[in-house]
Amino acid sequence: MNAFEPAALPNWEKTFTATTADQTHALAVGLAGVLEAGDLLVLSGELGAGKTTFTQGLGEGLGVRAGIISPTFVLVRIHPNLRDGPRPGGPDLVHVDAYRLGSAAEIDDIDLENTLDSSVTVVEWGHDRVEHLSESRLEIDLHRAIGLSAAGPGSTPDPGSGPAGSLDFDNEDTDEPRTIVMRGYGPRWPVAPELGASELRSAEGKD
Numbered sequence: 001m002n003a004f005e006p007a008a009l010p011n012w013e014k015t016f017t018a019t020t021a022d023q024t025h026a027l028a029v030g031l032a033g034v035l036e037a038g039d040l041l042v043l044s045g046e047l048g049a050g051k052t053t054f055t056q057g058l059g060e061g062l063g064v065r066a067g068i069i070s071p072t073f074v075l076v077r078i079h080p081n082l083r084d085g086p087r088p089g090g091p092d093l094v095h096v097d098a099y100r101l102g103s104a105a106e107i108d109d110i111d112l113e114n115t116l117d118s119s120v121t122v123v124e125w126g127h128d129r130v131e132h133l134s135e136s137r138l139e140i141d142l143h144r145a146i147g148l149s150a151a152g153p154g155s156t157p158d159p160g161s162g163p164a165g166s167l168d169f170d171n172e173d174t175d176e177p178r179t180i181v182m183r184g185y186g187p188r189w190p191v192a193p194e195l196g197a198s199e200l201r202s203a204e205g206k207d
Contacts, residue, residue, distance in 0.1 A: 006131030010183035012192045018178045024050045025057040030195035032061025035120045037091035040134040042126040045142035050178055051124045055095055063087040075110055092119040099125040104132055136186025143179045
């Protein structure tokens with residue numbers, strides 16, 4: 001496959017604050033409106049930070065088949081575009097969990113290049129693993145105000161926690177603030193996208 005030299009420095013960085021899971025979800029819906037086939041998103045954040053919640057919002061905005069959950073046991077899930085959804089004819093969503101993949105070589109083994117050009121690809125735990133797949137990418141870091149005591153650096157999240165299909169915020173912490181940092185790399189993202197009313201409603205943006 002073609003490997004790209006990843007851009008070392010972002011073209012821009014933007015920070016948002018979301019106080020609920022719904023706000024994180026809504027921010028992602030707004031972002032989905034500017035995404036196109038071939039876009040690569042790399043999501044980072046501890047267990048419970050909202051990565052799956054964010055991906056669910058992307059799926060809603062892209063108009064793909066519902067049922068987005070963390071791919072924990074299945075490394076790659078493909079959610080096809082719906083002809084009767086908000087973006088008929090738009091890209092599919094490929095949702096990847098790279099937590100158990102230790103290197104870029106293991107990423108190559110799952111053949112993401114077969115779907116990259118026709119889909120929006122979202123990779124959880126993808127930092128330092130998928131940057132070579134595209135010359136451009138969005139990196140999105142989600143941070144909890146208070147980290148989980150049971151999930152320190154290098155710990156393995158419990159894939160059985162929470163009902164399937166639920167938001168990946170703890171039930172008792174749905175109003176805990178999250179900081180969402182978005183960075184754009186490469187020629188596809190020379191400036192931060194305008195997320196419109198969704199951005200203003202769901203989070204406080206800061207340049």
